[in-house]
Amino acid sequence: MRAKTGAIILLSLLLAFIFTLILNRPTNRVVWQSCQPENVNYAANDPYCLSVVEGSIDWNKSPLGSTRRYSIFIGRGTEAPGYGHYIDHSFHPGYEQIDTHIAKSAVVWSNDGLTFQESSGHRLHVPKEMFIGGR
Numbered sequence: 001m002r003a004k005t006g007a008i009i010l011l012s013l014l015l016a017f018i019f020t021l022i023l024n025r026p027t028n029r030v031v032w033q034s035c036q037p038e039n040v041n042y043a044a045n046d047p048y049c050l051s052v053v054e055g056s057i058d059w060n061k062s063p064l065g066s067t068r069r070y071s072i073f074i075g076r077g078t079e080a081p082g083y084g085h086y087i088d089h090s091f092h093p094g095y096e097q098i099d100t101h102i103a104k105s106a107v108v109w110s111n112d113g114l115t116f117q118e119s120s121g122h123r124l125h126v127p128k129e130m131f132i133g134g135r
Contacts, residue, residue: 026055030080031070031099034107042111044132050107050114051080052089070102072116072124074131085131092120 035049042048055069070091075084093101104119113127 024056026053027068028081029054032102032105033078033080034105034109035078036109036114040109040111042128042132044128045076048074048076048131049078049080050074050116052102052105053081068098070098072126074114074126085126087124087126089116089124091118092122094120 030051031054032052033049036042036047051073053071053073055071058067058069061067070089071081072087072089073080073082073084074087075082091098091101101119106117108115108117111128113125113130116124116126
């Protein structure tokens with residue numbers, strides 16, 4: 001009887017570990033993307049794209065696991081995520097669905113870098129030195 005109870009506990013712990021790994025795995029889904037226009041030239045392996053990438057579940061914001069983490073990824077070409085510059089970013093969608101809110105974003109590309117703008121008014125400036133060359 002003791003061996004059976006021990007096996008059940010061990011199996012339960014193993015299943016809990018597997019489910020935790022599965023739930024915490026980032027989706028890496030590209031939610032939104034903006035690519036460098038032709039009139040901006042960084043002379044460093046252009047063109048670059050900024051992508052908003054969906055990550056793992058954010059257990060701090062929702063104990064039920066309904067909220068995900070998001071990253072802003074800046075890298076060469078349209079392949080995301082990959083080798084490039086990552087920034088963890090929290091969005092402020094108000095009462096909108098997060099995907100709808102992110103879709104209203106904009107990027108202003110300039111010769112000194114880029115500025116990501118949320119529809120809520122939040123802005124994030126990234127100097128070109130932080131992402132050129134695939135950093």
